[in-house]
Amino acid sequence: MSSKKKFCETQKCLFVILVAVAAAIAAICVVTLTDENLREKRSLEPLPWWKTSIVYQIYPRSFQDSDNDGTGDLRGIKERLGYLSDLGVGAVWLSPIFLSPMRDFGYDVRNYTDVDPLFGNMADFENLISEAKDKNLRVILDFVPNHTSNESEWFYWSERGHKKYKDYYVWNSGIECAAGCDDTGGRRPPNNWLSVFGGSAWKWSGIRQKFYYHAFLDSQPDLNLRNKNVQTELQDVLEFWLQKGVDGFRADALKFMFESPNVTDDETGLTDTFTWIEADNHNLTTNLPEVYDILKGWRAVLNKYGKDKFLIAESYGISHEIRDKYYESGSIPFNFALIQYLNKSCNALCMRDVIQDSLGGLNSNWPNFVLGNHDNSRVANRFGPETIDAFNMLLLTLPGTPTSYYGEEIGMRDTFYTYRETKDTAGLNYNETQYMEHSRDPERSPMQWDDGLNAGFSNGTPWLHVNHNYQLINVKAQKLADRSHLKVYQQLAKLRQDPAFTHNSVQFVNISDVGGNDKTILAYIRAQINSDKYLVVMNFGHQYANNVDLSKGAGSENGMVVVNAMSAYQKEMIDLKSVTLSRGQGLVIKVM
């Protein structure tokens, strides 16, 4: 329009303004209410399952062996679904179960739509899904889109220049080399890009007479995600499993999806010792923005099967800006802050900063927290066994979706394996004095079910031996005990169904304001409108915390302990003006 109208001449316009003013007043009221009552407006809409469920990660090799070949399998998992249901988790995420030569234990997929015989067959998978549905458990699969195994049929044909497959991977002729390149056709890699596992990311193929790019092992060639056919193939994989009834996917290694098309550019500042989980400056090989369109495409596929399908993205070392783009593209980026930034020297104040930073700027985006996984030492080893309950309490009472790693509910420990016993390539890439720093076997030891042979994991010889502590630490013993890590976990899982916990905000209690030590005590309130109000308090210090006054933060002098990681106070009224906590003790208190 060329001519400007005078500001608001019509009745319709006045009406719009009135509505806008009313809406603004209403918004101010809601904000005030939130500030005053530490509570959020509750939606009447039922929440999607992933907002109310704990996700439980199973490492299938190590969970339950059903046929005594020493390796966990799908039938084994199916046998234990009752346990998971009793535990109170809502979803299980299975690390890869697809056909694989297992150089990287399934993260090297030979065929995305086949179950590896080690884990069973398709009928076993279908039975598992069906049984999980009966028990109201969701199943999430691992999706490895960045690379396949070099034994994949796609790679076989790509290496041979087949018309359809020749551009399925990232091939390059490299640069002519004056000397010392006899094994690589007289050529050298096109640039200095490094593999995550060390050394050049380019591997010469004598068959194709070209180099191929591999961000990880050289047996894991990167797919060429710029190829539309590859994009379609991956979407077809998602559809295949969605049709089988899965509830979502955990997408692996997304920051590596795209590489710069300008392969003659070197990356600057590379060293052999960089770590890929840090927010580093690999601008040519990580975090390229093309990944967002791929994610949007996957989200569209998932939505065809229901809006509540879950898509969580592995996302080590990304900025908040990139995190938000993952959200915008229809996925939830895994939040690894509790893994990356918490350590023994991170006190309660530091933990609070880490949590607040994670929640910072999320707005309506749904938070999530992860405390452990198949790539990191167990909680008992990272922070000390006396803190197991407090850490499970933290994970299960923070806002958002928690992901628990198998065995953490009973406080399993890392297991020592000699160099000869080591199976993980990441460890075997190093020598006998260095392997322990790199091997991920210790956190992958078999689940400890009971005090019988091999902890009830297998009647055969386990692929990794069980931890020697299994007679003390096992599910059966913890079920029988009056109080155990397992029982604390169960109580927390049940409690977090309460509306006080199923929203995305948290109010920290300022301990130093009331003369307490905020380097020792971490405390926060969880509540929303019309819900009960809970105070969560944990002692992460190295000694007793005596007579901490939590009444001001809680807005009351009285509370009732509903979960207690130690023996005192259980189901008892408590004077919030004087709370005493031993090292590692955590309490959830219903404020009265």
Ligand SMILES: [Ca+2]
């Ligand atoms: Ca087996």
Ligand SMILES: [Ca+2]
């Ligand atoms: Ca890639």
